[in-house]
Structure formats: structure tokens, C-alpha cells
Amino acid sequence: MAMNPDREEKHMKRVTGIGGIFFKSRDPAALGAWYRDHLGLDVSDWGGAIFNWGGPGSEEGMTIWSAFKSDTTYLEPGTASFMVNFRVADLHALLAALRAEGCNVEERTEESEQGKFGWVIDPRATRSSSGNRLLDKRDRGGRPVAGLLGGWGR
Secondary structure, X not given: OOOOHHHHHHOOOOEEEEEEEEEEEOOHHHHHHHHHXXXXXOOOOOOEEEEEEOOXXXXXEEEXXXXXXXXXOOOOOOOOOEEEEEEEOOHHHHHHHHHHOOOXXXXXXXXXXXXXXXXXXXXXXXXXXXXXXXXXEEOXXXXXXXXXXXXXXX
């Protein structure tokens, strides 16, 4: 029995986890110190913390927590004070499916040693507001790997 292609796209594996939580702060160092001192985050010299996860029967990975200066351009194209990086199974397939579903997907994508990135704007935002950064990463052999902002990908 053949599956309906539209149904397959809607039921494809999409978001698999949170790759990072990034936000603006007037004083990232002081805020990082507060989170270190009061909540126990292991805030590194670069200003963020890495939460490694995974264990028996689950994929290894990490989630990045990081505060940036208020005037950072890192969170662009959005103008919001935060950004969530979602880990995805297959970035390009998901972006195509989101476009087909009529979602507001940024045309540009970015590929680097940290992963593959794309942006989708949720319905409460405008084009200039916060985007959800989608990421996807594999090693040279095509196997999923975790890295700074890394995700599992194809």
C-alpha cells in the first residue's frame, strides 16, 4: 500500500531536541556569574554552558546555554532578545516541508563546521522578529555527531 506523500512529509521526523538557548543581556559576564553561583551552571570563559546528555539507549548530544551582549548580531535575522536552536533530523527536507506547508522560512541557509542552519519564523513573529534556528550535523562518514550547536542530521 503506497503512502500519501503529503502525509509522509507531515509525519517525517522533524525536531529531535534543543541544540541551544541564546539570549541578550546588558552584562553577560555578570549574568553568567549569577547562574553559576546560584543555579550551578558551569559557565565557561566563552560565556556559555554546555549540557551534555544521552546515555544507555539514547543518542548523545548537547545543549548550549549562552548569554550575549545586548548589541550582538548573532541572533539575527531576528530582533528578539532570544533564539532557540532546534536539533533536526534532516534540515533541507524539513525546510522544504515547511515551505510546502506555507510557513515563513528564510531563504538563506548556513553550513559550517558547527552544522547546517536554517531559519523559520513562527506565526507570532514578523520577518524581522526572532527566528527558530534549525540545525543539522554529520561527520565525514555521514554518521550523526554532536558538536558546538551540533545536531543530528542527514
